[in-house]
Amino acid sequence: MGHLYCGKCEAMYELDDPRWRCDCGSYLDIEFKPSFDPVAISTGPRNLWRYRGAIPIGDDANIVSLSEGFTPLADMQIGNVKTKVKLDHLSPTGSFKDRGATVLVSRFKELGIGSVVEDSSGNAGSAIAAYCARAGIECTVFVPETARPEKVALIRSHGAEVKVVAGGREDAADAAMEAAESTYYASHAWNPFFLQGTKTFAYEICEQLAWRAPDAVVLPVGNGTLLLGASIGFKELLAAGFIDTMPELIAVQSSQCDPLAQAYRGDLAEPAAITAGATVADGIAVAAPLRGRQILxxxxxxxxxxxxxxxxxxxxxxxxxxxxxxxxxxxxxxAPAGLLRYRFKDKRVVTVFTGHGRKPGAPGANL
Ligand SMILES: Cc1ncc(COP(=O)(O)O)c(C=O)c1O
Ligand SMILES: [Zn+2]
Incomplete structure (x- = not known):
């Protein structure tokens, strides 16, 4: 059906190899030829599994779904910019991460994995916890002590074990990797199956625009799972002849933590070395994004x-x-803040609401 591929040392592994990284220590990607059947898509379920032929999961019986995806694409005027907004904050657990989680947890089921560990500041953790609950897979999530209490409460509410780690996101990742020696590392940043879910964001936008690509897509970027998924998705549609042009990907970061934006401005191939400051945009505050080179x-x-x-x-x-x-x-x-900064003269622009503002657990705290 395809294979796992390392862009750093060019090693290849079978797609059913359960590994989450290359022997050389780098992250892996998936090389796989998606199939798009317009009739199957238009008559398929009103969720992201309508693109079944483009998602590398073998057996339908392993699909773990909460009917995520196929979110509305709403017309809106933000400031004086006319745009369309993908309402991914309406996803089952309240963020776009459900797109990645449905495919990643289906993959765990396909591999027969019964217990996983993950690290997250919040939304990815609650998505993985919810889909693992649905699949009957044991889940432990390592969160940094700075994680928002309402997000931690949401992770726990799905029956996952939460381990609070002193320090920041990188410390939580180190602790999860250590724990993964005896179980399976379900990292959304490392595991390329997550991107096989987030790529449906691009498919849906094009389908909702009657199979035309927008001119630009504005989206928030931390570890880049939405951006990289979007890049994969648009490129696959282009290769399959479903769209004629590739949209400009406009990546928005917080000025308090913008290693990629600084690298872009400085013409660097790798994320800039930065010291992160505090920001309200905790979900994109990633000082050293694993796939930084790929995002750039x-x-x-x-x-x-x-x-x-x-x-x-x-x-x-x-x-x-x-x-x-x-x-x-x-x-x-x-993302909408970035949209207001950008000059989109006569361009058809799409942006996205990636996460809902009302999270249970601490009523009112996140309004
Ligand atoms: C609401 C929200 N938007 C955007 C992002 C950024 O996603 P990524 O880190 O994959 O770039 C996150 C990540 O946690 C998030 O929670
Ligand atoms: Zn390698």
């Missing part, structure tokens, strides 16, 4: 760019979105 390549290849936005702009965008009636979390407001 994907944005440059698309003809896109990076934008850094500060907390004041993020909060202002969030207040404006509230006036449109939507509640999104601060990380998610980075």
């Amino acid at each position: 390549e994907a944005v440059r290849e698309s003809g896109g760019s990076f934008i850094s936005v500060d907390d004041t702009e993020i909060e202002a965008a969030r207040r404006e979105i509230r006036k449109h009636g939507y509640s999104i979390e601060p990380t998610s407001a980075a």
Whole structure:
């Protein structure tokens, strides 16, 4: 059906190899030829599994789904920019991470894995916890002590064990990797199957635009799982002849933690070495993104760019979105804040609400 591939040392592994990284220590990608059947898509379920032929899971019986994806694409005017917004904050666990989680946890089921560990500051953790609960897979999530309490409560509510780690995101990742020696590492940043789910974001946008690509897509970037998925998805549609052009990918980071935007501006191939400051956009505060080189390549290849936005702009965008009636979390407001900065003369632009503003567990805390 395809294989796992290392872009660093060019090693290849069978697709059914359960490994989550290359022998050389680098991350892996999936090489796989998706199939798109327009009739099967248009008559398929109203969720991301309508693109079944493009998702590398072998047996239907292993699909673990909460009917995620196929979120609305709403018309909106933000500031003076007319745009369309993909409402991924309406996903089952409240963020776009459900796209990656449904495919990743289906993969665990296919491999017969009964217990996994993951590290996350919140949304990915609650998505993986929910899908593992659905699949009957034991799940432990390592969270940094700085994680928002309402997100931690959500992870616990799905029956996952939460281990709070002193320090930041990188310390939580180290602790999870250590624990993974005796179980399976379900990292959404490392495991390329997660991107096989997030790529459906691109498929849906094009299908909802009657199989035309927009000119630009503006999206928030931390570890880049949405951006890399979008890049894969648009490229696959282009290769299959479903669209004629590749949209510019416009990646938005917080100016308090923008290693990729700085690398872009400085013409670097790898993320810039930075010291992160505090930001309301906790979900994109990733100082050393694992797939940083890949993200920079994907944005440059698309003809896109990076934008850094500060907390004041993020909060202002969030207040404006509230006036449109939507509640999104601060990380998610980075995208519309970036949209307001960018000059899109006569361009058809799509942006995304990646995370819902109302999370159970601490009522009111995240409004
Ligand atoms: C709401 C929200 N938006 C965007 C992102 C960024 O995703 P990524 O780190 O994969 O780039 C996250 C990550 O946690 C998130 O929670
Ligand atoms: Zn390698």
